[in-house]
Amino acid sequence: MKEFNVINSRVPRVDARAKVTGDARYTADLSMPNMLYGALLQSPHAHAKILNIDTSAAKKLIGVKEVVTAKEASPIKFGLSPARYDEMMFCMEKVRYVGDEIAAVAAVDPDTAMEAISLIKVDYEELPAYFNIFDAMKEGAMLIHDDYPGNINAEVHQEFGNVEEAFKQCDYIRTDKFVNKKQDGAFIEPQACLANYDMDGNLILYSSTQAPHYVQRILSMVLNVPIGKVRVVKPYVGGGFGPKASASTLELTACFLSMKTGRPVKMVFNREQVFMHSRARHQFFHELTTGVKKDGTLVALKNTCYLDGGAYSSFGIATIYYAGSLLGAPYKLPNMKYDGYRVCTNTPTCGAQRGHGGVAARAAWEQQLDIIAEELKMDPVEFRLKNIMQRGDVTCNDFNMSSLGMKECLEAVRDGSEWGKKKGKLPKGKGIGVACGFFVSGAGYPIYRSDTFHSTAMIKLSEDGGTADLYTASAEIGQGSDTILSMIAAEAMGIRYENVKIHSGDTDFGVDLGAYSSRQTLMSGHAVKMAGEDVKRQVLGVLSNTLKIPIEDMDIKDGFIIFKKGNVDFSGLRSYYIKEHRGWTDQPAGDKLTFKEAARIAYLEKGVVVGGGAYKPGELGGKYKGATVGTSPAYGCSAQVVEVTVDMETGKITVDNMTDAHDCGFAINRTNVEGQMQGSLSMGLGEALFEEVKFDPNGKVANATLGEYRIPTALDMPNVKTIIVESDEPNGPFGAKEVGEGAIMPTIPAILNAVYDAVGVRINELPITSERIFMALKDKEKK
Amino acid sequence: MKQIITLTVNKEIYEIAVAPNRTLTQALREDLNLLGTKEGCGIGDCGACTVILDGRPVNSCLILAVQANGSEITTIEGVANGRDLHPLQEAFVEHGAIQCGFCTPGMVLSAKSLIEKNQNPTELEIREALSGNLCRCTGYQKIVEAVKIASENMKK
Numbered sequence: 001m002k003e004f005n006v007i008n009s010r011v012p013r014v015d016a017r018a019k020v021t022g023d024a025r026y027t028a029d030l031s032m033p034n035m036l037y038g039a040l041l042q043s044p045h046a047h048a049k050i051l052n053i054d055t056s057a058a059k060k061l062i063g064v065k066e067v068v069t070a071k072e073a074s075p076i077k078f079g080l081s082p083a084r085y086d087e088m089m090f091c092m093e094k095v096r097y098v099g100d101e102i103a104a105v106a107a108v109d110p111d112t113a114m115e116a117i118s119l120i121k122v123d124y125e126e127l128p129a130y131f132n133i134f135d136a137m138k139e140g141a142m143l144i145h146d147d148y149p150g151n152i153n154a155e156v157h158q159e160f161g162n163v164e165e166a167f168k169q170c171d172y173i174r175t176d177k178f179v180n181k182k183q184d185g186a187f188i189e190p191q192a193c194l195a196n197y198d199m200d201g202n203l204i205l206y207s208s209t210q211a212p213h214y215v216q217r218i219l220s221m222v223l224n225v226p227i228g229k230v231r232v233v234k235p236y237v238g239g240g241f242g243p244k245a246s247a248s249t250l251e252l253t254a255c256f257l258s259m260k261t262g263r264p265v266k267m268v269f270n271r272e273q274v275f276m277h278s279r280a281r282h283q284f285f286h287e288l289t290t291g292v293k294k295d296g297t298l299v300a301l302k303n304t305c306y307l308d309g310g311a312y313s314s315f316g317i318a319t320i321y322y323a324g325s326l327l328g329a330p331y332k333l334p335n336m337k338y339d340g341y342r343v344c345t346n347t348p349t350c351g352a353q354r355g356h357g358g359v360a361a362r363a364a365w366e367q368q369l370d371i372i373a374e375e376l377k378m379d380p381v382e383f384r385l386k387n388i389m390q391r392g393d394v395t396c397n398d399f400n401m402s403s404l405g406m407k408e409c410l411e412a413v414r415d416g417s418e419w420g421k422k423k424g425k426l427p428k429g430k431g432i433g434v435a436c437g438f439f440v441s442g443a444g445y446p447i448y449r450s451d452t453f454h455s456t457a458m459i460k461l462s463e464d465g466g467t468a469d470l471y472t473a474s475a476e477i478g479q480g481s482d483t484i485l486s487m488i489a490a491e492a493m494g495i496r497y498e499n500v501k502i503h504s505g506d507t508d509f510g511v512d513l514g515a516y517s518s519r520q521t522l523m524s525g526h527a528v529k530m531a532g533e534d535v536k537r538q539v540l541g542v543l544s545n546t547l548k549i550p551i552e553d554m555d556i557k558d559g560f561i562i563f564k565k566g567n568v569d570f571s572g573l574r575s576y577y578i579k580e581h582r583g584w585t586d587q588p589a590g591d592k593l594t595f596k597e598a599a600r601i602a603y604l605e606k607g608v609v610v611g612g613g614a615y616k617p618g619e620l621g622g623k624y625k626g627a628t629v630g631t632s633p634a635y636g637c638s639a640q641v642v643e644v645t646v647d648m649e650t651g652k653i654t655v656d657n658m659t660d661a662h663d664c665g666f667a668i669n670r671t672n673v674e675g676q677m678q679g680s681l682s683m684g685l686g687e688a689l690f691e692e693v694k695f696d697p698n699g700k701v702a703n704a705t706l707g708e709y710r711i712p713t714a715l716d717m718p719n720v721k722t723i724i725v726e727s728d729e730p731n732g733p734f735g736a737k738e739v740g741e742g743a744i745m746p747t748i749p750a751i752l753n754a755v756y757d758a759v760g761v762r763i764n765e766l767p768i769t770s771e772r773i774f775m776a777l778k779d780k781e782k783k
Numbered sequence: 784m785k786q787i788i789t790l791t792v793n794k795e796i797y798e799i800a801v802a803p804n805r806t807l808t809q810a811l812r813e814d815l816n817l818l819g820t821k822e823g824c825g826i827g828d829c830g831a832c833t834v835i836l837d838g839r840p841v842n843s844c845l846i847l848a849v850q851a852n853g854s855e856i857t858t859i860e861g862v863a864n865g866r867d868l869h870p871l872q873e874a875f876v877e878h879g880a881i882q883c884g885f886c887t888p889g890m891v892l893s894a895k896s897l898i899e900k901n902q903n904p905t906e907l908e909i910r911e912a913l914s915g916n917l918c919r920c921t922g923y924q925k926i927v928e929a930v931k932i933a934s935e936n937m938k939k
Binding site for chain 1: 876
């Protein structure tokens with residue numbers, strides 16, 4: 001058993017006090033002297049040609065400082081994946097969804113800006129609009145983008161092994177269809193930003209983003225400002241979950257308006273704009289065919305998926321790959337075929353959301369696996385255990401499970417939920433279900449092709465030796481990365497948590513790809529650990545010279561220097577330190593040499609004590625097309641058991657109990673790991689039971705409020721029994737890997753399987769509303 | 784036409800001139816610079832803007848500043864006693880009830896309002912009291928636990 005002083009504990013978050021007192025500043029809380037307010041004109045039509053834009057009345061309004069359209073703005077296209085840059089700051093010739101951005105205004109106050117927006121006259125010629133993929137794919141449908149024939153934005157075809165041959169060896173094969181609905185991120189903080197382009201040509205953007213680095217690159221590219229002059233700063237962020245991981249027109253517009261006016265410009269989305277901007281969960285139409293042997297051995301899976309991507313690409317190129325690559329594991333599956341089609345429609349753009357691309361696929365497959373287990377008269381847990389992957393296994397699509405506590409997770413939830421006493425033994429209307437899932441610990445490759453480091457870190461010691469300032473460009477968005485990285489830094493240096501001061505979320509602090517794909521604990525954590533070890537080595541190096549003791553005979557733990565070979569006389573060094581600090585009250589005492597003393601001595605010798613770290617994963621994964629999506633240095637995994645009550649009269653579902661076991665490799669902060677598990681389950685429960693973005697007949701979001709788009713409240717969530725499994729990941733810092741997204745994977749299918757256990761109906765369309773249950777029960781009665 | 788109103792916020796008396804359509808959220812954030820009150824939706828769905836007004840938790844985005852004239856208001860800035868956190872705040876910090884923190888001020892004020900009326904809240908009573916405050920990060924469990932622990936600590 002390894003011993004640690006800081007990590008694997010439950011220390012409170014570094015930002016908890018600021019947040020609980022209201023001191024924490026989010027982007028919308030910021031202001032600057034002489035600041036203007038920006039507003040956007042967004043399309044009322046889902047698909048229309050722009051014939052003419054008349055901004056003259058808006059320009060004349062008193063208090064309006066600038067009005068811009070595509071005519072003034074940069075024509076450079078941007079997006080997430082360079083292969084599909086298809087967005088522009090403002091629409092040039094046509095609009096593609098209700099909410100597409102057409103023009104922007106900067107004015108002295110928000111009311112004036114909004115009034116000016118209402119004065120902009122746009123003449124449109126409406127075009128046929130498609131609100132679902134089937135209409136968009138119909139022969140003769142008008143193209144939403146000229147570059148995407150048939151409105152197919154992307155296609156993926158992959159085969160590992162030989163699925164058709166493998167099906168011939170199977171004793172049982174079945175096919176099922178499954179569809180989810182578009183989900184909204186529903187973070188409580190709407191996107192906001194504040195831009196300032198100063199007289200020296202430096203552009204600074206404060207933004208509620210998950211990925212300052214990607215925003216910096218897009219701003220530089222689109223606005224033609226050298227990247228070294230662009231600084232993106234992320235204040236506290238009120239949740240992101242994926243949709244805030246890409247640069248947006250909001251951010252570009254604030255910067256552009258500041259460049260035009262020479263004044264700071266602030267822009268904030270209202271809640272309806274959050275829904276229109278979306279970039280949240282896609283709608284997935286899956287058809288899965290799975291073949292097994294009669295002893296329950298999984299043999300082959302054929303997965304066809306159509307994704308409704310909305311108007312633009314955004315993260316969609318990654319999403320379409322994930323919808324295929326995140327199946328197979330965590331089971332030993334030798335043959336897998338995937339055909340994916342991402343289709344453009346005239347609806348808000350879909351992107352990444354917690355469990356990116358894999359959540360609907362996982363729900364579909366884990367429900368199908370339950371059906372197969374029943375057909376084979378096998379217990380669903382036993383069926384899964386029979387096929388489970390273990391540490392060292394490699395999937396047919398070349399994912400290396402360098403650690404995998406999947407079996408341990410499944411056994412933990414089986415035992416923790418008293419599965420054996422309950423499965424098949426609960427009264428009618430009550431049910432229990434199980435499911436598994438896994439997720440990446442960071443994407444193995446950046447979103448743009450590059451050999452860039454994924455994370456860098458720098459630690460600087462203060463001159464008195466008492467504080468280690470940690471600089472990282474990583475993005476704290478609520479998930480707790482500032483806390484985790486501070487803990488890792490403290491552990492790596494051998495000092496106390498409270499002596500680390502973190503500075504994060506700023507592109508001036510280094511390179512970090514940001515908070516997406518559950519990457520920061522592993523990737524930023526590696527960089528920070530290296531920086532901490534560098535600092536420690538430097539301090540011990542100076543000490544070694546001063547005390548004439550070999551470095552390897554010393555260590556630093558809990559803020560003290562450890563002399564491994566017995567006591568050392570450091571009285572001369574202590575006298576020197578005390579002399580240096582004449583008049584101060586916090587002089588060192590006691591029989592142990594403190595880190596502070598040693599660090600001061602190091603400062604006096606070197607002047608600058610700075611440690612650095614930089615991480616990029618080595619070459620990973622397969623060589624096939626698309627192998628970069630889903631490849632990761634490590635994979636986290638989760639198993640869940642859910643118990644439900646279904647009202648047989650009304651179809652209403654109540655989730656009574658949830659038991660979740662997650663393998664996070666090694667828990668840096670146990671409270672934070674549980675928090676990620678509980679939060680994941682909550683988002684999964686919402687998607688399973690009631691979340692659905694709906695559209696009116698004109699393609700406008702019909703429930704663009706947090707009242708009509710329902711997310712779980714405190715009354716909807718049961719208590720979750722959380723079990724942390726630690727498999728000691730060899731590629732993770734201190735053995736750590738992801739928890740933020742893997743934990744959502746089993747939630748929906750575990751609920752689906754529990755509903756079946758309760759009332760004997762299978763639901764293939766989310767959300768599992770009372771109405772769907774009621775109708776399914778009626779259908780069952782008829783049979 | 785702006786109107787002059789008087790608000791007692793966190794025991795300080797303020798006299799401000801506000802337009803009749805100005806919400807209490809706007810008055811607190813923009814006129815009084817009390818930025819701890821958050822706006823998540825502006826239409827009373829999310830609860831992030833919760834403040835205690837004359838003893839009741841309210842969505843400050845649904846109240847016009849002029850309607851609050853003469854009222855006594857507690858915002859998140861008024862919950863701690865100087866540098867000493869309120870027991871609820873202590874419990875939120877210690878027990879992992881905070882993630883992104885955007886809902887936290889409203890959560891704390893709804894919980895405070897509950898505890899002031901009910902010193903022994905059950906889990907269900909806590910969940911009911913917080914059901915108007917949306918949180919997308921935590922799944923609520925650690926928030927509910929923190930409120931329960933704080934209510935017990937306050938009796939000691």
